Amino acid sequence: MANSTEGTARIAVTGLATMGSNLARNLARHGFKVAVHNRSFARTKSLIEQHGHEGEFVPAETAAELVASLQKPRQVIIMVKAGGPTDAVIDELADLMEPGDMIIDGGNAHFADTRRREAALKERGLHFVGAGISGGEEGALNGPSIMPGGSPESYKHLGPVLESIAANVDGQACCVHVGPDGAGHFVKMVHNGIEYADMQLIAESYDLLRRAGGLAPAQIADVFRTWNSGDLESYLVEITAEVLGHVDAETGKPFVDVVTDQAEQKGTGRWTVQEALELGIPVTGIAEAVFARSLSARTDQRSALQDGGVNPVDVPDTLVDDVRAALYASKVVAYAQGFDQIRAASETYSWDIDLGAMATIWRGGCIIRAVFLNRIREAYEKSPDLPSLLVDEYFRSAVEQAVEAWRRVVVTAVQAGVPVPGFASALAYYDALRSERLPAALVQGLRDFFGAHTYTRVDKQGTFHTLWGADRSEIDA
Ligand SMILES: NC(=O)C1=CN([C@@H]2O[C@H](COP(=O)(O)OP(=O)(O)OC[C@H]3O[C@@H](n4cnc5c(N)ncnc54)[C@H](OP(=O)(O)O)[C@@H]3O)[C@@H](O)[C@H]2O)C=CC1
Numbered sequence: 001m002a003n004s005t006e007g008t009a010r011i012a013v014t015g016l017a018t019m020g021s022n023l024a025r026n027l028a029r030h031g032f033k034v035a036v037h038n039r040s041f042a043r044t045k046s047l048i049e050q051h052g053h054e055g056e057f058v059p060a061e062t063a064a065e066l067v068a069s070l071q072k073p074r075q076v077i078i079m080v081k082a083g084g085p086t087d088a089v090i091d092e093l094a095d096l097m098e099p100g101d102m103i104i105d106g107g108n109a110h111f112a113d114t115r116r117r118e119a120a121l122k123e124r125g126l127h128f129v130g131a132g133i134s135g136g137e138e139g140a141l142n143g144p145s146i147m148p149g150g151s152p153e154s155y156k157h158l159g160p161v162l163e164s165i166a167a168n169v170d171g172q173a174c175c176v177h178v179g180p181d182g183a184g185h186f187v188k189m190v191h192n193g194i195e196y197a198d199m200q201l202i203a204e205s206y207d208l209l210r211r212a213g214g215l216a217p218a219q220i221a222d223v224f225r226t227w228n229s230g231d232l233e234s235y236l237v238e239i240t241a242e243v244l245g246h247v248d249a250e251t252g253k254p255f256v257d258v259v260t261d262q263a264e265q266k267g268t269g270r271w272t273v274q275e276a277l278e279l280g281i282p283v284t285g286i287a288e289a290v291f292a293r294s295l296s297a298r299t300d301q302r303s304a305l306q307d308g309g310v311n312p313v314d315v316p317d318t319l320v321d322d323v324r325a326a327l328y329a330s331k332v333v334a335y336a337q338g339f340d341q342i343r344a345a346s347e348t349y350s351w352d353i354d355l356g357a358m359a360t361i362w363r364g365g366c367i368i369r370a371v372f373l374n375r376i377r378e379a380y381e382k383s384p385d386l387p388s389l390l391v392d393e394y395f396r397s398a399v400e401q402a403v404e405a406w407r408r409v410v411v412t413a414v415q416a417g418v419p420v421p422g423f424a425s426a427l428a429y430y431d432a433l434r435s436e437r438l439p440a441a442l443v444q445g446l447r448d449f450f451g452a453h454t455y456t457r458v459d460k461q462g463t464f465h466t467l468w469g470a471d472r473s474e475i476d477a
């Protein structure tokens, strides 16, 4: 398979596993001549053999061949494992490229790595674009949601290509220049964090309906099918009905009963929480989802404590509708927290991210695609400086309408002994924001008592300390 068409390919993809091969096919199907390469040639060969007829591909056995097959300025998309493998591929490509050429990392890179890589490649005259890509296998092929960072200049060259292969909703491509340097990968990371929270809430809904409500998986599948309309209509709700309705061919049992109940994670949810801690943004829904996965994997502790039982509880007749309301309200909280984190990072790193545009490009192609993102888009279009989605008139009233049912769900779950960390933490977050006074005042008092950490007062300017160990008079600190 020697390359006899040097310098003619419009763009290249290296890393031809699930995502890369489908992205290359998507590009080819859109009329781009695509050079393709993988560390081990077998994947390249198989792509050409199985899908070579779908468009113009230029297979390359080596990175040098790949680079040589491209038009200038060259554009190479990397779709390999994040971390060390991405650095190794960048190093190899950079040595073969010339100033003005562009490397695009479409993997799930940590945004700090993206910032480092962009700065290093800039010194060599190369453009580097960290682009978050979501949609899994199917999205990569038929139209993902794409979140490119990097310089505006890079986007001028790359944008039209990415926009043409991205998903499209109401005539708008699900791809926009997110902001400079690591902005694209940061937004993709938060997207995945929200994905974790959304799935956790769905899982809690299922667990409660099954263990407290007594419904079978197939019945819950029907419930989710019904829910997949109106404000809850989304890809994740849709596929929940599919997974819950699936029966294991070998045993005849519901599929969900034969799968090991330990949720794995590749790291983006954890990164989201770590970065939120750095920024001081409470993303409690995402954190609970990450910890719920960790807890599920603590098999030693689980088997030591397991008693299997659910406490008998008076389940309200309205359980199904209540859970629907709790799911929706908790989901609004999870998205509000995620958008809050993006806003904070945008300010910290001067990225100037348009939050409404993020909601717009998540409406199609990605795993969290949902009708309700239209509402988020409208909220930020109306008020770009909205302090929280929960303040927006529509969401405020939607959550207010759901709150009674939401409380009933949490109470029922607590009484039954079914864990609902997502629902409960989202409700606590909402209640905390609603409270006129928080017990943080007492925390401040305690800190001042044991460590002279000082406090401010509600009624006058300044910083104060009480002489707790002496006469308890207050002094200016
Ligand atoms: N799978 C998904 O649904 C999604 C994945 N992503 C991200 O996209 C990227 C690709 O994902 P996916 O398609 O699942 O593939 P994997 O994450 O499983 O990565 C496999 C690819 O990485 C290559 N690779 C691994 N180590 C090296 C190395 N040291 N040098 C060169 N190449 C290496 C492999 O080459 P070889 O064949 O030779 O082993 C193969 O092409 C990842 O960053 C992932 O996080 C983003 C969105 C969704």
Ligand SMILES: O=C(CO)[C@H](O)[C@H](O)COP(=O)(O)O
Pocket: 108, 133, 134, 135, 136, 192, 195, 264, 265, 266, 267, 268, 269, 367
């Ligand atoms: O990026 C994605 C979708 O947008 C991946 O599907 C995501 O990496 C899955 O993460 P995890 O394995 O941690 O659940």
